[in-house]
Amino acid sequence: MTVYYTKDHEWLRVEGDVAVVGITNHAADELGELVFVEAKDEGTEVAQGDSVAVVESVKAASDIYAPVSGTVLDFNTALADDPSLVNREAEAEGWILKMRIADAGQLASLLDAAAYAALVG
Amino acid sequence: MNAPLLRTPLHDLHVSLGARMVPFAGYEMPVQYRAGVMAEHQHTRTAAGLFDVSHMGQIRLRARSGRVEDAALALERLVPADMLSLKPGRQRYVLLTDPQGGIIDDLMVSRLDDWLLLVVNAACKEGDLAHILAGVGDACTVEAMPDRGLIAIQGPAAGAALAGLAPRAADMRFMDVAEFDVAGVPCIASRSGYTGEDGFELGMPSDGAVRVAEALLAQPGVAPAGLGARDSLRLEAGLCLYGSDIDRTTSPVEAALEWSIQKSRRAGGARAGGFPGADIVLVQLRDGTSRRRVGIAIDGRAPVRGGARLFADADGRQPAGDVTSGAFGPTVGAPVAMGYVDAAHAAAGTPLFAELRGKFVPVTVAALPFVAPGFKR
The missing domain is CATH 3.30.1360.120 (Probable tRNA modification gtpase trme; domain 1)
Structure with missing residues (x-):
C-alpha cells in the first residue's frame, strides 16, 4: 500500500488503479473544524491539479485538487452527516473521494511521506 | 501592508x-x-x-x-x-x-x-x-x-x-x-x-x-x-460587520438599521435631519428603499459566504441580491448568512437561490437574529 502526498496537503493511497484521496492531518489541523465536505459528482473527469472537492471549515472554503488525472468514482458519504470525521481521522476514515487513476506515471510527480513531512516541518 | x-x-x-x-x-x-x-x-x-x-x-x-x-x-x-x-x-x-x-x-x-x-x-x-x-x-x-x-x-x-x-x-x-x-x-x-x-x-x-x-x-x-x-x-445575532454588511454604499435604511435613528432626528422631530445625507435618509425612512438587508437561512449544509449572488429562480436568471456575510452557525446548527435583496424579495419566508460553485442552492429569507438575544433588560 503506497501513500503519496501533494504540496497542497492532499494524500493519495493507491489501491490497484484506484486512488483514495483525502487531506492530511496537518491540513485538517490548519483548517479547523470542518462543517461541510463535497466532492465532484461520480463520473466527473478531472485533470491533475483541477478542483475535485471542497472542504469548508467554520472559517472558510478550501478547494481540494486532484493529485492525479482521473475519474471520480465515489464520495465518502459518511462526511455528508459528519464532516468533522476529517478532523478526527484525516488520513484514515476521513478520506474524501476515490478516483480511477488515468495515468499512473503522474504518481512520480508526488511527494513521499518523508518529503511531505519535511515540507510541513 | x-x-x-x-x-x-x-x-x-x-x-x-x-x-x-x-x-x-x-x-x-x-x-x-x-x-x-x-x-x-x-x-x-x-x-x-x-x-x-x-x-x-x-x-x-x-x-x-x-x-x-x-x-x-x-x-x-x-x-x-x-x-x-x-x-x-x-x-x-x-x-x-x-x-x-x-x-x-x-x-x-x-x-x-x-x-x-x-x-x-x-x-x-x-x-x-x-x-x-x-x-x-x-x-x-x-x-x-x-x-x-x-x-x-x-x-x-x-x-x-x-x-x-x-x-x-x-x-x-x-x-x-x-x-x-x-x-x-x-x-x-x-x-x-x-x-x-x-x-x-x-x-x-x-x-x-x-x-x-x-x-x-x-x-x-x-x-x-x-x-x-x-x-x-x-452573524447568528444578526449584527453587521462593517466593511462586509455595511459600508459607504449602504444606507442606514437599506441596512435595516433605522432603529438607530430616533424620532427626534426624523421628519417632524425636534432636531430633524442635520446629519450628512439626511436629505436621502429621511426620504428613505418615508418611502422605503429598493433593497434591504435580511437574514438568509440555508436549506442545505453547504455554507453560503459573502459575495455569493442570490436569485429568485433556480436557474440563476433573475438576480435578487447578494450575500454579504455567511458562515456555519454553530448554535443554529446550520449555515447562516445575511445580505441585501430587492424589496420584492425581502419578506421573511421568501424562497431564493444562492449561487454556490456554479449550482443554485435553495435558501430562505429569514428574520434576524437567528438566535434569540440573552440581554439583561
Missing part, C-alpha cells in the same frame, strides 16, 4: 493560552485558541467567552464649553442618532453617515459624567478620528485613547463572573455604562457586546488589561474566545 503588525496589551497572554495569531486590521489578533472556533462559540453561548477587542478605537469627545450636552449636539452633526437624549451612564448604537447617506462607520457612544466615549471599528479608527475632528473640532476636543485596552466578556455566565470581581456590575442593565475597579484596575464598563448574549465590554489603561483579563479568566465558566467565534456569534 508594509507596516509591522501592532500588538494589543494582551498579546503575550494570547500566546500563552495557545492562540493562533492572525493579522487583522493592522493588529496581530487571536483567531482561535486551543479549543477551536466551534467550541469557543458554544462556550460563549452557554457560559462565557473572553474576547480581546483592544484593537478597536476609543475616542474621547469633550465639549470646549465643558457642557457634555454641547458635545452631544455637536456629534449630532455627524450622526442620525439622538445624542442629546442619551442619559449619563447609558450607551447607544450610532452610525456615522456620509453626504450620500452611506455609512462611514458604526460605533457605540457612551455618556460618561462630562464626556462622550466613542468605540469605533479598528479598520476605521484613523479615518473616523479625522472625520469627527473636522466635523466637531470647533465645539469639542477629540482625543484618540491609544493607551487603553478593551476586553469583552460575553455569555450567560458573564454577569456572575464580572459581579464576582465588581459587585456593582450586577446592577447594570443592557446598554448601561458605569465606572468601577476590576482587580484593582479602573474600568469603564458597558453592559453590551457583539454576540447577542448578555455581557460587558471593559475599557481600561493598557497596563491593567492583563490583570483584568486574568481575573476574569479565573472566574467560573470563563474561557478565551477568538475572532473566529466572534464572527459566527455576531
Whole structure:
C-alpha cells in the first residue's frame, strides 16, 4: 500500500488503479473544524491539479485538487452527516473521494511521506 | 501592508493560552485558541467567552464649553442618532453617515459624567478620528485613547463572573455604562457586546488589561474566545460587520438599521435631519428603499459566504441580491448568512437561490437574529 502526498496537503493511497484521496492531518489541523465536505459528482473527469472537492471549515472554503488525472468514482458519504470525521481521522476514515487513476506515471510527480513531512516541518 | 503588525496589551497572554495569531486590521489578533472556533462559540453561548477587542478605537469627545450636552449636539452633526437624549451612564448604537447617506462607520457612544466615549471599528479608527475632528473640532476636543485596552466578556455566565470581581456590575442593565475597579484596575464598563448574549465590554489603561483579563479568566465558566467565534456569534445575532454588511454604499435604511435613528432626528422631530445625507435618509425612512438587508437561512449544509449572488429562480436568471456575510452557525446548527435583496424579495419566508460553485442552492429569507438575544433588560 503506497501513500503519496501533494504540496497542497492532499494524500493519495493507491489501491490497484484506484486512488483514495483525502487531506492530511496537518491540513485538517490548519483548517479547523470542518462543517461541510463535497466532492465532484461520480463520473466527473478531472485533470491533475483541477478542483475535485471542497472542504469548508467554520472559517472558510478550501478547494481540494486532484493529485492525479482521473475519474471520480465515489464520495465518502459518511462526511455528508459528519464532516468533522476529517478532523478526527484525516488520513484514515476521513478520506474524501476515490478516483480511477488515468495515468499512473503522474504518481512520480508526488511527494513521499518523508518529503511531505519535511515540507510541513 | 508594509507596516509591522501592532500588538494589543494582551498579546503575550494570547500566546500563552495557545492562540493562533492572525493579522487583522493592522493588529496581530487571536483567531482561535486551543479549543477551536466551534467550541469557543458554544462556550460563549452557554457560559462565557473572553474576547480581546483592544484593537478597536476609543475616542474621547469633550465639549470646549465643558457642557457634555454641547458635545452631544455637536456629534449630532455627524450622526442620525439622538445624542442629546442619551442619559449619563447609558450607551447607544450610532452610525456615522456620509453626504450620500452611506455609512462611514458604526460605533457605540457612551455618556460618561462630562464626556462622550466613542468605540469605533479598528479598520476605521484613523479615518473616523479625522472625520469627527473636522466635523466637531470647533465645539469639542477629540482625543484618540491609544493607551487603553478593551476586553469583552460575553455569555450567560458573564454577569456572575464580572459581579464576582465588581459587585456593582450586577446592577447594570443592557446598554448601561458605569465606572468601577476590576482587580484593582479602573474600568469603564458597558453592559453590551457583539454576540447577542448578555455581557460587558471593559475599557481600561493598557497596563491593567492583563490583570483584568486574568481575573476574569479565573472566574467560573470563563474561557478565551477568538475572532473566529466572534464572527459566527455576531452573524447568528444578526449584527453587521462593517466593511462586509455595511459600508459607504449602504444606507442606514437599506441596512435595516433605522432603529438607530430616533424620532427626534426624523421628519417632524425636534432636531430633524442635520446629519450628512439626511436629505436621502429621511426620504428613505418615508418611502422605503429598493433593497434591504435580511437574514438568509440555508436549506442545505453547504455554507453560503459573502459575495455569493442570490436569485429568485433556480436557474440563476433573475438576480435578487447578494450575500454579504455567511458562515456555519454553530448554535443554529446550520449555515447562516445575511445580505441585501430587492424589496420584492425581502419578506421573511421568501424562497431564493444562492449561487454556490456554479449550482443554485435553495435558501430562505429569514428574520434576524437567528438566535434569540440573552440581554439583561
